[in-house]
Amino acid sequence: MGIVSRAAGADDLRDTAGLRRLFDRQRTAFAAERFPPLTVRRERIARLAATVTRHGGELAAAIDRDFGHRPQQETRLAELYVVAAECRRTRTHLARWMRPKRVATPLHLAPGSAWVMPQPKGVAGIVSPWNYPVQLALAPAVAALAAGNRVMLKPSELTPATSTLLRDLVAASFAEDEFAVVLGDAEAGAAFTALPFDHLFFTGSTAVGRKVALAAAANLTPVTLELGGKSPALFDETADFDVAVPRLLAGKLLNAGQTCIAPDYALVPAGRVEAFEAAIGRAIVRMYPDALANRDYASIVNAGHYARLEALVDDARTRGARIVTFDDAHVSDARADAHGMARGDAHTGAAAPGGLPRRFPPTLVVGVDNGMAIMREEIFGPLLPVEPYASLDDAIARINARPHPLALYWFGADRARRNRMLEETLAGGVTLDDTLWHFIHDGLPFGGVGASGTGVYHGEHGFTTFSHVKPVFRQARIAAGSLLYPPYGRRFERVLAWLSRLTA
Numbered sequence: 288m289g290i291v292s293r294a295a296g297a298d299d300l301r302d303t304a305g306l307r308r309l310f311d312r313q314r315t316a317f318a319a320e321r322f323p324p325l326t327v328r329r330e331r332i333a334r335l336a337a338t339v340t341r342h343g344g345e346l347a348a349a350i351d352r353d354f355g356h357r358p359q360q361e362t363r364l365a366e367l368y369v370v371a372a373e374c375r376r377t378r379t380h381l382a383r384w385m386r387p388k389r390v391a392t393p394l395h396l397a398p399g400s401a402w403v404m405p406q407p408k409g410v411a412g413i414v415s416p417w418n419y420p421v422q423l424a425l426a427p428a429v430a431a432l433a434a435g436n437r438v439m440l441k442p443s444e445l446t447p448a449t450s451t452l453l454r455d456l457v458a459a460s461f462a463e464d465e466f467a468v469v470l471g472d473a474e475a476g477a478a479f480t481a482l483p484f485d486h487l488f489f490t491g492s493t494a495v496g497r498k499v500a501l502a503a504a505a506n507l508t509p510v511t512l513e514l515g516g517k518s519p520a521l522f523d524e525t526a527d528f529d530v531a532v533p534r535l536l537a538g539k540l541l542n543a544g545q546t547c548i549a550p551d552y553a554l555v556p557a558g559r560v561e562a563f564e565a566a567i568g569r570a571i572v573r574m575y576p577d578a579l580a581n582r583d584y585a586s587i588v589n590a591g592h593y594a595r596l597e598a599l600v601d602d603a604r605t606r607g608a609r610i611v612t613f614d615d616a617h618v619s620d621a622r623a624d625a626h627g628m629a630r631g632d633a634h635t636g637a638a639a640p641g642g643l644p645r646r647f648p649p650t651l652v653v654g655v656d657n658g659m660a661i662m663r664e665e666i667f668g669p670l671l672p673v674e675p676y677a678s679l680d681d682a683i684a685r686i687n688a689r690p691h692p693l694a695l696y697w698f699g700a701d702r703a704r705r706n707r708m709l710e711e712t713l714a715g716g717v718t719l720d721d722t723l724w725h726f727i728h729d730g731l732p733f734g735g736v737g738a739s740g741t742g743v744y745h746g747e748h749g750f751t752t753f754s755h756v757k758p759v760f761r762q763a764r765i766a767a768g769s770l771l772y773p774p775y776g777r778r779f780e781r782v783l784a785w786l787s788r789l790t791a
Contacts, residue, residue, distance in 0.1 A: 329378050355587075373745070440457070525700040551672075
């Protein structure tokens with residue numbers, strides 16, 4: 288098992304014992320500073336913001352190497368901007384977030400007083416994924432540092448260039464007992480999650496999230512699990528496809544669909560499927576002409592994930608779905624066995640002639656059913672199953688028959704039908720008439736529900752996640768509570784009867 292800490296070439300952290308020594312150093316440092324003042328917390332966040340700002344070009348280049356190709360515009364927007372904005376908002380509002388908040392005291396406890404105070408938990412562990420290897424590593428770290436914790440980060444081994452650079456940049460800006468990055472494979476990740484953290488934050492798949500939760504349970508470590516699932520895009524019969532479809536594709540094809548809140552399938556009125564398909568074709572030609580060579584279109588992260596996407600398409604085709612591939616200014620229809628055109632080597636994910644590595648063309652899968660793997664698994668790629676529905680009742684029933692999604696998207700002009708959807712479905716978050724934007728709004732909590740995750744972060748919600756919100760009650764010198772002391776008798780009964788009337 289390879290475990291490497293903050294300093295490049297550090298030899299004392301290549302085993303589990305070394306990992307534990309790092310954890311113990313952080314815990315000792317926290318014990319010496321259990322409540323860092325505002326100035327210290329702001330300064331730590333400023334250091335992290337400066338690191339991202341100064342080295343943004345290097346981070347974008349590292350992500351590009353890891354993916355084979357990722358548009359630097361997507362990295363600047365979805366990674367660097369998001370982290371910088373989180374730092375800026377946190378530094379601006381941190382004083383207010385840290386301030387104890389008074390809580391109204393009921394009459395029967397007067398003249399006592401009460402408040403809650405957010406307190407650092409201790410050492411926070413963060414496990415981040417490969418799909419947004421900077422944003423999903425550093426945004427939780429901002430919240431953990433703002434809350435006053437020490438932080439250990441385990442980034443993904445599937446983006447080695449980015450993870451190594453993060454280790455080196457963090458090492459240059461932070462003491463190891465403040466914030467440290469640990470590298471390693473899946474075995475190292477298991478050892479990491481087995482540490483007795485005071486809070487463990489994991490972003491990744493539902494399957495791995497279960498293992499993380501079990502590891503944390505052994506130490507009774509509180510966890511935040513940011514998972515995924517099949518996020519539906521529901522098109523109402525009143526939806527304007529010319530407006531809605533480009534917005535759908537902007538969310539679906541960002542990072543070539545390798546986004547945990549990307550629309551995973553489209554629910555379309557049965558009588559409008561052909562119009563929907565035509566609108567998709569028009570929008571893709573405009574947004575991603577010649578997708579396999581278009582530098583605005585990202586590659587699939589590695590050959591294994593490329594092969595997984597091909598297997599999903601092949602399974603759906605075998606089970607009767609129609610595959611429509613948009614690989615140029617024309618459309619190929621898999622009923623004519625044209626899916627293979629310009630898609631690259633099915634086994635290696637190699638580039639098509641004149642294209643870029645591991646490009647998977649935008650693909651519609653029409654006529655899906657629950658027996659297909661593509662409707663059971665999170666896709667994480669540029670495949671969009673299209674599921675026709677007969678009525679709004681039918682669409683809602685289909686959503687509710689599946690595990691609760693991380694995100695849900697609605698397109699339509701009918702407010703009453705929209706409100707029915709909001710009230711009768713359960714999802715981690717919702718964007719109406721667009722995609723992804725509820726994630727970008729840093730005033731909104733972000734997180735899943737059920738199989739799509741537990742706990743939230745972003746802005747003050749992240750600060751609260753990494754804090755213990757401690758309740759405090761201060762009793763007054765003269766207090767009515769003494770009227771309930773033993774010996775019990777008539778006085779006790781009268782006071783209890785009075786209290787009961789107050790709560791009736």
